Amino acid sequence: MSDSWVGIVMGSFVLVIASTFVAGHYRREHRRRQLLRNLDHYDWWDRTRH
Structure with missing residues (x-):
């Protein structure tokens, strides 16, 4: 029983x-x-500036 609990804890x-x-x-x-x-x-002001 203890081995199965160890496996469940390790898997989790x-x-x-x-x-x-x-x-x-x-x-x-x-x-x-x-x-x-x-x-x-x-930005849009870069396009409108040139």
């Missing part, structure tokens, strides 16, 4: 760590996508 711990890494990866990719989208952004 691994799932928590994996979900943390997945969430971090998603946030980094989302931020990267935002930065790339704004990379070629220029």
Whole structure:
């Protein structure tokens, strides 16, 4: 019985760590996508000035 509890606890711990890494990866990719989208952004007054 004790061995099964150790397996459940270790498996839960691994799932928590994996979900943390997945969430971090998603946030980094989302931020990267935002930065790339704004990379070629220029304001409207730059267009009207020239």
